[in-house]
Amino acid sequence: MASGQAILRRVPIVSVRWRGMPPAGLVAAAGLVGLAALLPVLYLLVRTVEGGADAWDVLSRARTVQILGRTALLIITVTGFSALLGVPMAWFVTRTALPYRKMLTVVAALPLVVPSYIMAMVAIDMFGPRGVLQQTLGAPLGIDRFPDIYGLPGAALVVTLISYPYVFLTVRGALLRLDPAMGEAARSLGYGTLRTFWHVTLPLLRPAIAGGALLAALYALSDFGGVALMRYETFTAAIFTQYESSVDRQVAAALSLFLVVLAAALLLLEGFTRSLRGRFHRGSSTAARAQRPIDIGGWRWPAFTFTLMPALVGLAVPLIILSWWLVRGLANGEELVPLWGPLRSSLYFSLLAAAVTAAAAIPVAVLAVRYRSPFSRAIELVTYIGFGLPGIVVALAVVFFGVNVANPLYQTTALLIFAYAVLFLPAAVGSVRSSVLQVSPRIEEAARGLGKSGLSTMLQVTLPVALPGVLAGAALVFLMTMKELPASLILSPIGTRTLATSIWAAASEAYFARAAAPALLLIVAAGIPMAFFVLRERQMRNSY
Amino acid sequence: MIAPWNNDGRGSDTVEVETGLIDVDGVVCSYSGSDVNALDGFSLLAQPGEFVSVLGRSGCGKTTALRVMAGFERASGGYVRLGGRLVASSFVHVPPNKRRLGLVFQDYALFPHLSVERNIAFGISGLDNREKRRRISPLLDLTGLAGLEKRYVHELSGGQQQRVAIARALAPEPVALLLDEPFSSIDRAQRVVIRRDVRRIAKEAGATTILVTHDREEALGLADRIAIMGEGRVDQMGRPDEVYAAPTSPEVATLIGPCGLVPGVMRGREVVTAAGAFPVNGAAGALNDGAGVLALLRASELELKASTDGPEARVTYREFRGEYTEYGVRIPSGLVVRVRKRSSELFNEGDRVAIKERPGHAIAVFERRG
Numbered sequence: 001m002a003s004g005q006a007i008l009r010r011v012p013i014v015s016v017r018w019r020g021m022p023p024a025g026l027v028a029a030a031g032l033v034g035l036a037a038l039l040p041v042l043y044l045l046v047r048t049v050e051g052g053a054d055a056w057d058v059l060s061r062a063r064t065v066q067i068l069g070r071t072a073l074l075i076i077t078v079t080g081f082s083a084l085l086g087v088p089m090a091w092f093v094t095r096t097a098l099p100y101r102k103m104l105t106v107v108a109a110l111p112l113v114v115p116s117y118i119m120a121m122v123a124i125d126m127f128g129p130r131g132v133l134q135q136t137l138g139a140p141l142g143i144d145r146f147p148d149i150y151g152l153p154g155a156a157l158v159v160t161l162i163s164y165p166y167v168f169l170t171v172r173g174a175l176l177r178l179d180p181a182m183g184e185a186a187r188s189l190g191y192g193t194l195r196t197f198w199h200v201t202l203p204l205l206r207p208a209i210a211g212g213a214l215l216a217a218l219y220a221l222s223d224f225g226g227v228a229l230m231r232y233e234t235f236t237a238a239i240f241t242q243y244e245s246s247v248d249r250q251v252a253a254a255l256s257l258f259l260v261v262l263a264a265a266l267l268l269l270e271g272f273t274r275s276l277r278g279r280f281h282r283g284s285s286t287a288a289r290a291q292r293p294i295d296i297g298g299w300r301w302p303a304f305t306f307t308l309m310p311a312l313v314g315l316a317v318p319l320i321i322l323s324w325w326l327v328r329g330l331a332n333g334e335e336l337v338p339l340w341g342p343l344r345s346s347l348y349f350s351l352l353a354a355a356v357t358a359a360a361a362i363p364v365a366v367l368a369v370r371y372r373s374p375f376s377r378a379i380e381l382v383t384y385i386g387f388g389l390p391g392i393v394v395a396l397a398v399v400f401f402g403v404n405v406a407n408p409l410y411q412t413t414a415l416l417i418f419a420y421a422v423l424f425l426p427a428a429v430g431s432v433r434s435s436v437l438q439v440s441p442r443i444e445e446a447a448r449g450l451g452k453s454g455l456s457t458m459l460q461v462t463l464p465v466a467l468p469g470v471l472a473g474a475a476l477v478f479l480m481t482m483k484e485l486p487a488s489l490i491l492s493p494i495g496t497r498t499l500a501t502s503i504w505a506a507a508s509e510a511y512f513a514r515a516a517a518p519a520l521l522l523i524v525a526a527g528i529p530m531a532f533f534v535l536r537e538r539q540m541r542n543s544y
Numbered sequence: 545m546i547a548p549w550n551n552d553g554r555g556s557d558t559v560e561v562e563t564g565l566i567d568v569d570g571v572v573c574s575y576s577g578s579d580v581n582a583l584d585g586f587s588l589l590a591q592p593g594e595f596v597s598v599l600g601r602s603g604c605g606k607t608t609a610l611r612v613m614a615g616f617e618r619a620s621g622g623y624v625r626l627g628g629r630l631v632a633s634s635f636v637h638v639p640p641n642k643r644r645l646g647l648v649f650q651d652y653a654l655f656p657h658l659s660v661e662r663n664i665a666f667g668i669s670g671l672d673n674r675e676k677r678r679r680i681s682p683l684l685d686l687t688g689l690a691g692l693e694k695r696y697v698h699e700l701s702g703g704q705q706q707r708v709a710i711a712r713a714l715a716p717e718p719v720a721l722l723l724d725e726p727f728s729s730i731d732r733a734q735r736v737v738i739r740r741d742v743r744r745i746a747k748e749a750g751a752t753t754i755l756v757t758h759d760r761e762e763a764l765g766l767a768d769r770i771a772i773m774g775e776g777r778v779d780q781m782g783r784p785d786e787v788y789a790a791p792t793s794p795e796v797a798t799l800i801g802p803c804g805l806v807p808g809v810m811r812g813r814e815v816v817t818a819a820g821a822f823p824v825n826g827a828a829g830a831l832n833d834g835a836g837v838l839a840l841l842r843a844s845e846l847e848l849k850a851s852t853d854g855p856e857a858r859v860t861y862r863e864f865r866g867e868y869t870e871y872g873v874r875i876p877s878g879l880v881v882r883v884r885k886r887s888s889e890l891f892n893e894g895d896r897v898a899i900k901e902r903p904g905h906a907i908a909v910f911e912r913r914g
Binding site for chain 2: 179181182184185186187188189190191192199200203204206
């Protein structure tokens with residue numbers, strides 16, 4: 001959900017556009033994609049408004065206010081801790097002479113790939129009432145009961161561990177682009193390392209921090225699995241319960257709409273901080289100069305530990321515990337065979353979603369880059385709906401739409417893939433868009449000059465050159481689909497289980513051991529492409 | 545007018561006697577992962593209040609030299625003394641924030657999140673507000689920035705940004721001012737005016753100034769003394785006119801002005817080349833007859849005469865430049881020698897000519913090595 005935006009921002013925009021009308025086929029295709037992305041949410045809106053008084057009733061209930069308070073509290077806690085972790089970590093790995101910097105950079109970003117429901121299971125097993133910590137430390141320390149992990153502390157821990165990488169990666173990117181002469185200027189004016197960081201680096205990073213914090217906040221808003229397992233009822237969990245338990249889905253729809261409003265508010269807030277960016281922006285010609293990392297002397301090892309710790313807790317501990325469960329489960333005669341079905345459907349759905357979404361992203365991206373107009377911008381904006389919207393809202397919207405309008409499609413693979421596409425279109429569009437931006441319009445013009453039509457130019461020149469970006473977009477969608485939980489829960493064809501839903505089923509009944517194998521599989525499947533992305537980004541930087 | 549160099553007894557970690565003397569001697573510096581020393585015996589001495597330019601090709605190590613003086617790179621040999629205090633050697637490294645040097649960076653590195661006023665005040669944040677104002681207002685006058693205090697960097701022109709950078713560097717009353725290619729991002733038309741301003745500001749502030757540049761016009765025009773850099777060290781240093789008149793090596797000669805180097809042989813007080821024979825200047829007196837040399841032929845020190853005998857030299861191009869006309873003359877060895885001539889009498893392409901020295905000029909020669 002977030003990666004699309006991150007990719008979008010990273011690319012220097014050298015938009016050279018063609019004057020004149022875009023080909024009709026391109027407009028039609030992009031328009032269709034835009035309409036498809038808009039449809040479910042529009043439908044949700046219409047239904048709720050039709051519901052009228054009932055919906056208002058729901059929103060003014062005391063319980064709703066409670067949920068709102070809890071959601072806000074979670075967002076604030078998670079965003080705050082993510083910034084406290086992510087900003088110093090990014091500074092350490094980009095600017096200081098930390099041991100094993102390269103390894104740390106990759107490792108620190110990796111907890112991003114751990115699905116929140118897996119993180120939550122592990123946290124419960126560690127810190128829960130009968131957890132590892134209680135069993136090993138409880139008796140010797142004479143503590144009967146550790147503070148309860150359920151509720152806000154657990155939810156905040158789990159969600160922070162997954163969302164601090166958003167801040168870390170965004171700020172790291174900004175630091176790599178930041179002109180090192182800024183810091184040197186401060187140093188020459190008598191500022192030591194710490195004061196330079198505080199008075200120069202930090203203020204200059206403000207927009208990047210705000211951007212990363214937004215991603216973290218949106219994630220906290222939209223997370224369902226981890227928060228639900230921690231029994232902390234935010235909007236997503238409330239919507240799911242409402243949807244599962246009651247016949248009247250009006251309430252779920254009204255709550256969803258409220259969540260939409262919250263997401264929009266967060267986006268507006270970040271947009272506001274971005275409007276201040278004029279002051280921060282500068283083109284720098286010397287930023288690429290290799291600079292000597294700052295020697296922080298005796299602080300190296302504490303800084304190293306600080307940077308490694310979140311990844312240790314957020315990645316290594318889950319891997320170890322899951323492996324332990326797996327071994328223990330196998331020893332107790334648990335069978336691996338039931339895994340084959342979920343794995344196959346996960347792969348099948350994810351590949352399908354990746355192909356469909358990447359294909360849908362192409363016309364949108366080409367139109368947005370080559371033919372900028374209010375129309376193309378509107379379509380691009382519409383495809384970003386999935387970026388701001390929690391998966392559960394999109395899933396519900398698609399359900400309503402399916403039940404009432406496209407009934408034959410309800411509970412089919414097609415509708416599930418449709419939901420994935422709406423959710424992950426931003427990632428694909430961002431990736432495709434950035435690679436189309438790097439295709440020089442001159443070579444397209446050369447093809448036109450050699451007698452090719454607009455369409456065959458796109459097929460024979462633009463797309464082949466932009467292919468790496470299209471594939472990267474598809475890979476991102478694949479990765480996100482593998483992890484996705486709420487839409488898979490709500491929309492999977494009856495009887496079909498994915499890795500994610502089988503982990504969820506096992507976890508919500510506290511059969512953790514049964515969840516171990518699919519969880520490990522999922523983390524590995526998601527982790528490999530992620531490490532690849534981080535490494536590739538660095539290579540691109542180095543090749544300047 | 546401000547007089548930043550009187551020490552008013554602040555700060556315990558600063559030196560007591562500040563003369564603005566910069567003494568760099570035999571500095572060696574290499575970047576990690578490279579066998580070649582970026583600096584290899586770099587020496588430079590700048591007197592208090594002096595304006596010194598360091599001229600060199602890109603990659604010769606001139607920016608590294610500045611960064612060693614500033615403390616951003618470490619010296620592995622030699623030493624750097626600022627105002628009499630040892631700040632860098634193989635065993636001493638005073639961090640940049642304790643060196644009290646004013647730096648002006650290539651892209652200025654102004655803080656975009658601060659106003660002009662707060663940019664300038666950045667280095668004197670320890671002072672109270674009244675004292676800050678007392679320091680800043682003469683700087684604003686000096687740099688002509690009065691009235692722009694509240695602006696942000698992106699609201700200033702390139703020249704204004706540069707002056708903010710200088711004012712910011714001067715505010716903490718540094719021992720000396722170091723300028724790293726400060727004019728490279730200003731467009732040509734403005735550059736001449738701005739660099740004149742920069743010299744005036746530095747002189748009025750009484751600051752020892754070191755300017756690093758690859759632009760010869762800039763280096764020659766601004767400096768009291770100029771240091772010509774070869775690979776990692778200073779090849780020659782002196783007053784611009786002295787160095788121009790008597791470069792000590794062909795490398796220095798080509799760096800300091802456009803010229804042709806034509807092989808020749810010594811014969812008495814003359815050098816005989818494919819372009820003709822020319823009297824040599826005093827510095828070449830020690831060379832024996834028959835010694836192989838390179839003759840330094842500068843377009844502005846040569847004359848053209850119509851000719852029918854002597855070496856077969858013909859005009860290959862003629863470019864009218866207003867005050868003078870530049871000719872390219874192909875000499876028998878195939879080299880093309882440039883000659884500038886007042887525009888009154890014109891030759892045509894293909895005309896046979898003789899190249900002579902301007903009356904009263906003697907040609908510099910360098911002994912040919914190898």
